[in-house]
Amino acid sequence: MSRFSSPLMLGILLSGYQLTGHAAGFALSEQSGSGMGNAYAGAAAVAEDASTIYFNPAGMTYIEGHQLVGALHTIRTSGDFNNKGSTVAGGEGGDFGGWAFLPNFYYKQDLTEQVKFGIGMGTPFGLKTEYDKNWLGRFQAVKSELKTININPSLAWKVNEQWSLGFGISAMWAEAELTSAANLGPAGVTTVKNKGDDWGFGYNLGAIYQVTPATRLGVAYRSKVEQHLKGDVRSPSTVTSASPTQTLNTDITADLTLPETFSFSTFSQLNDRWDLLTDITWTRWSQFKELTIRRDNGSNSVVGSTVEHWNNTLRYSAGLNYRYTDTLKLRTGIAYDDEAIDNEHRTARIPGNDRIWLSLGATWQYSPATKLDIGYTHLFIKDARINDDQRPTRGLLSGTYEGSADILSLQFAHNF
Template identity: 45%
Template sequence: MSAASLGNAHAGAGAVAEDLSTIYFNPAGLSLMSGRQFLVAGSAIRPSAKFSNAGSRSVLGTPLAGGNGGDAGGWALVPALYYAMDLAPNLRFGIGLQSPFGLKTEYDAGWAGRYQALKSEMKTFNINPSLAYRVNDFVSLGAGVSFQYVDVELSQAIDFGTACIAGLGAPTCAPLGFLPQARDGTATIKGDDWGYGFNLGALLTPSQNSRVGVAYRSKIRHTLKGNASYAKPAGLPAPLAASATFTDTGASADVTLPESLNVSGYVDLDPKWALLGEIGWVRWSRFKELRVRFNNGAADSVTPEEWGNAVRVAIAVNYRYNDAWKLRGGLAYDPTPVKTAFRTPRVPDADRTWLTFGARYKPSENDAWDFGYAHIFIKDAPINKTEPNRGTLTGEYESNVNILSVQYSRTF
């Protein structure tokens, strides 16, 4: 959302009201600015997720063949764009374009967990117009609406050898080479949708040197619609190839992206130093399962998730070196919503600790450049996931994330 906020591990993001990214973090912060303003930001995100196998088994109880999948992470470029203007002496309008949720893991084609996951990708695009009203010197209020687009792609391998023997018997399948783990295909599901929500914010200014922000973002429900397609190995017996389970068809799934509540604080300790803090709650417990429905009558594909709510805490400091330069640093603890018993290779997440640094350079009164860097330490994550007809994936993940962000802002 913001290179400046990243440098502070997003501590105080709803109270600092330093740039237009407040449109996302707390729209009430717009009331502390004036004139026409523009901000563009870009972030390069590099997650790393490396799996170590520890006895994964097929549905037949035999070892799962294949490697560890390589590094499931990869580079992603995430933009953000904001604009704001005055409508009246105490009323401002702003609009932001962001990507609030995202995911991508992708494994080597022949890895041991291929029957549970190959590629998992979710991209979101959020259009967020907002209004801010300054009630008095102490209270400002803000509100916005969100028009959110989500696009999802999920793929996994299919063990057609095991499916053939289970459905047609070894005498039919073995002579054709359809043996367990010997003749894989793939299933790919794609879908997208637009959803709608809102956000509210309040900013309290008890003194010239301190601010407290409270911000709420609503849940957004999506019904993704798209298709399921299957790549089948050559020579697959006709009864299996024609089965609804492996026939291209329309598909749909429901996804609710969660509501959140954040309380932020900002205080100038002296002319040089500022302290920032934040506590944020996200209702991830809405994500009970990943259920994909198929239009051709095939049975639903269901993966239990059972995520839990998460509370994130962050603290940061800023140092004003001079009128042109400001330095930032932040620390955050960000517990995962993923429970160990339900961890999947699509989202092999674990508790995270953020360490961040950043800087602001103002070459002129109306221009500013911000830079932010974050290294996210992720706790090693065990996995022991069994899925029907896909085997049991057993092992451990070693993960981390690096983020580099830059932004430019201008007041006209």
Template identity: 35%
Template sequence: MSVKLKVATLAAAIASLHAHGAGFQVAEQSVSGIGRANAGEAAIADNAAVISRNPAAMTRFDTAQLSGGLMIVDTNIDVTDTDRNQTAHDVAPMAAVPATYYLKPINEKWWWGIAMFSQYGVATDYPDDFLHGDLAGNTSLITVNINPNIAFKVNDKLSLGFGLSLIYGDAELDRHLGGASGAFNGKPSDKLISMAGDTWAYGWNIGALYEVSDTTRFGLHYRAETELEFEGKFTDHQGIIIDGGVKGATVTGDLNVILPATFEFSGYHDLNETWAVHYSVFWTEWSKFTELKATNSKCNFNGLQNVCFFKEEKYDDAFRYAIGATYKHSDDWTFRAGLALDEQGGKPTLSIPDSDRFWYSVGATWQYSESLSFDAGLTYLTSDDISFKESGLLGETNFSSTGDAFVSGVQLNYTF
């Protein structure tokens, strides 16, 4: 195997980490939202978690409220190399997603609130003996958004909101030789490359709430694009990218990653005293994610000086459609349900075998006392069975993927 081929195939190995960040969006910001497939999130405002989806809706609260939730994502994804008949089972480990929110009226016109949640993140873990270890080893991306907001009530019908975000990102990546270990005189579990780094970034969001009447309202929310500027440790375990050809050499790699902008439109309608319907259209500007390029003056990637790796990406803007219903059974119990279609964002890879996803959700709220309530939500999420090709150290290979997931959570809401 030539050094040129070895280097050329590393782009996909490294890029998969950040393709996760751009192509996989964390939709678990609220447990009550899980129970309705996030239908109507920018307009409902039934607890403080609405801050993450539309700060303007804080004006619907007469007193301060605190909401804190924990959501569990249990994913079951199997990926098969159909050319060699090898399957990696359950490649996405279980993940816990916490979120906390607090809001408070300042006076009759102004509100403030703060949110802490995640909007992007993913983890995959393939077996060390998987033949395509150069494309699919261990990948982790975690982001945390600390998001203070203010809201202003323009009049009885219109409210506006604005927020700033301090976003923390942490990324880790390991790739292995896999089935190409013989070409390197190594073992399949030997590392090929590693990368690790963290960073902080800033962003902003803006929202509006228009209350047509006591029974009908609409919400709009825009969260701006944010660029994460990673300065991470890049290790060339096989000595084929960093100048000098020394195995295990490490340099600082500079990499900018775009977290795409999002826009949501939501509606909410009370049909009577017990039933309500709600819906959302959620847009993500995936098309801004066009390439991945890490740089260092000591790197030479396939003839590209000062480049540790480079890879073009194929992503398109995508929509998410959700509809749900809420049933108020009594003063103590409220039930909800929802359906959603989450469109595929980008070309599938081993690290993110992306496809259209379908949400089937149910949830409930128990009003324990005048001040304290509890939410529970459960979503069954299915994805299309897909086939795709990817090129690595073993050449171009055909893959297939099947998967589903359960998302569950509990949340406490306390009104002061």
């Protein structure tokens, strides 16, 4: 049963892997259209619009009046597998990337001169990958899709001219679907579909210190989010066992801890034309230590338990702004993003590697109350080697992955 059931949680955790997820592990950095042009450098300190609710809620004290922000990120990922010694017959899977569209919404208002309220909605994890159905790694993965929605109400307090503090609560919904082939022995091969969802809750904290009128520092922390996932395993096959605890179709549950992050950012206005932005973000991926899935058909027995080997990661970024005119600001940025998994433990569901972001963007102040942002990023992803023979029944998957991603972001911000 373990080879039928365990993909549910693996799909939830891993379907947003590096060739489609754009930060370490299976996270998505696309939480702001204005920040895209700087590769999210300075995100916890820049406080340029209401998207600061996600990156550092303390930044709301730098935004005047009521503001509504909407952004849309169009993402095109490409990924190819090159076979080098796999033992299962089949093709190489084709381009398992695709298109995705991720929205963000933010609203901020003043409660008093010192206290601000805001709420944000975005997609912090997810995206979709799909191999050809008959590829040589079909017993490891065929389709993986993860959808998340994070709702993040927040408060900010301007303590004095130097200090601002912020706090928010996160309510995160996740839904995952995963399909793969399953070898039933004499009964043949069938397709297994796994699906599940859950709500989890966490919080985020932030602080900004205004060092000088031209320079500020920001720190931000997002807590872990614990998910208690419930789902099912379903297959068109009618193959069952004499034991009701070993039927192919069954409900399963599992516990999952999404990692905490800590960011340190700087924003400096060098002169009346140039701004410098930097950021370092640490993610505690080592929280993901073990995956235990339990059958939920009355037996409550363990379906499978897998020890993971994820590492904590660091993401480094730097960016520049240039005020070309009073109404036009140009942006650029670069980032280096560590992979959470080393070469020895890479699987078909996580074939990504370290990546470099190169970003460009612009802000147009259309009117005193309205501005538009556009940002573009290309991700260079290091080729990834895989030699997965952890489960002999699936065969050896051996080869290399090549991948890249392009992201175009548009954002509208309006004060009223």
